[in-house]
Amino acid sequence: METRNPRRWWILVVLCLSSLVLVVDSMALTVAVPSMTESLGASAQDTQWILDSYILVFAGLLLTSGSLGDRFGRRKVMLIGLVLFGAASLAATFCTNPGEVIAVRVAMGVGGALIMPSTLSILITVFDAEERGKAMAAWGSVSMLALVGSPVLGGVLIDHFSWHSIFFLNVPVVALALVAGVTLMPESKGPWQKPDPLGAVLSAVGMTALIWWIIEIPQHGAFAGRGLGTLVVAVVALAGFIVWENVTPTPMVPLVLFKHRNFSGGSLSLTLVQIGNGGLLLVLTQYLQFVLGYSPVKAGLAFVPLAVTALAGNTAGARFTAKYGHRYLILAGMLVMASSFALLTTVTADTGFTVPAVALGLLGLGAGLAMPAAVGALMGTIPEDKAGVGSALNDTIQQAGTALGIAILGSLLSSGFADRMPSGTSEEAGHSIGGALAAAHGDAGLARTAREAFAHSMSTTFTVSAVGVVAAAVLAAVVMRDSVPERQEAASERELAA
Secondary structure, three states: OOOOOOOHHHHHHHHHHHHHHHHHHHHHHHHHHHHHHHHHOOOHHHHHHHHHHHHHHHHHHHHHHHHHHHHHOHHHHHHHHHHHHHHHHHHHOOOOOHHHHHHHHHHHHHHHHHHHHHHHHHHHHHOOHHHHHHHHHHHHHHHHHHHHHHHHHHHHHHHHOOOHHHHHOHHHHHHHHHHHHHHHOOOOOOOOOOOOHHHHHHHHHHHHHHHHHHHHHHHHOOOOOHHHHHHHHHHHHHHHHHHHHHHOOOOOOOHHHHHOHHHHHHHHHHHHHHHHHOOHHHHHHHHHHHHOOOOHHHHHHOOHHHHHHHHHHHHHHHHHHHHHOHHHHHHHHHHHHHHHHHHHOOOOOOOOOHHHHHHHHHHHHHHHHHHHHHHHHHHOOOOHHHHHHHHHHHHHHHHHHHHHHHHHHHHHHHHHHHHHOOOOOOHHHHHOHHHHHHHHOOOHHHHHHHHHHHHHHHHHHHHHHHHHHHHHHHHHHHHOOOOHHHHHHHHHHHHHHO
8 A cells, every 4th residue: 555645756846945045055155255245345254254154053053943843843844944044035135234144144044954954854754765765866966966056156146146146046946945845745743742941052052162163273273262262162062962861851862863873873974074075165166266267157167077977876876775775885985985085186286177077076976876875874763753853963963074174174275375385475375375366466476386385285185085085984884784674674564564
């Protein structure tokens, strides 16, 4: 007897639209920063807060919003998040100063935190284990296309309109997702349990402080002054959260999930991958624009090999997972990703685009194979009544990994660049390749030195990325276990029941 939701593939479209708007906004905004900064008269600190305010609120509220979805209804929480995100995006088109943009980004962070855990938790409750791999692959493919395509779209919009159009782009997508969500998507929730306000406060304070500490490492250092104080707050709050969740009879987050090898192995290996991937787009975008001289639009188009091979990897991965299980697919995909980073370490100022294009193709293929399989394996361990907070726990760990990767790789890149610039170079020229090229004023020698220094320091960052991804592959292979027998047993039980 067919027990699957007949609208499940239409529901997947709604979930893809909901996650799409988060990725498009985040990536397109990075292209809009120069235009926005000039238009608003924003200082460097204003610009940092415009970018960071969103991620701070988003990461800090993920666990709380996931538990809200399990308690009050995942569709309801996702729709509320979409309304808030869309309204804040519309408000951003009327902003005239940095303070207003920062306030709007905070509201968008709240909306994003409500949307993200719900999309994945609804997916695992709508699709059974047999079809979940295909659904995960499709969901991942849409996110990958948005990741690659949004900088291109952002560049086109800025060329023809203004930075406000980046935010207005969210409005029709949100409207479509809202209409489809109301008409197509069923409600799902876990059994009612007593709220855990102390757990919610400790998780929000701890994660916000942790991400803030990571973001400020390049500027203020990890263990000095303000950085040390922020780290202490993060450690105390998160330690308190872990202790409290283990003693309270109604914990907000089921930390017992980490006792399951596939959840702990999948989460930690994905975190290591995110640390390796964290600065990839930031670093390569600068290489394409400042070293190769690409325009923002052309630089965005240069990531097409990544999107194409990621789609191919996702498609093939869904079939291979059903046949061979998660673990070997994750191992193979992550080793392919590591080979792409190893290839990127050979890039110099004179390499051109051929080697990066091949490396991006390998990276997309490896990510397409490994990432949906890893997410599918760990999400398969989460009981349906905890789908929201379990999804949020995975999202939170990966967000921390991404932020840590950006901080580590960004710091390595900037310090390596400064070390390779000649002594006597101005502070502006020694700080970044953009500053060096602006300060060159036609000095071909200084420009050439800056490009070579950037390429050399870029090679160092990608070496660290390769090591991180190899470590993730080893961790996944050692800790995780295949779930093919479990799926086959479940399929056999369904056939007997029929």
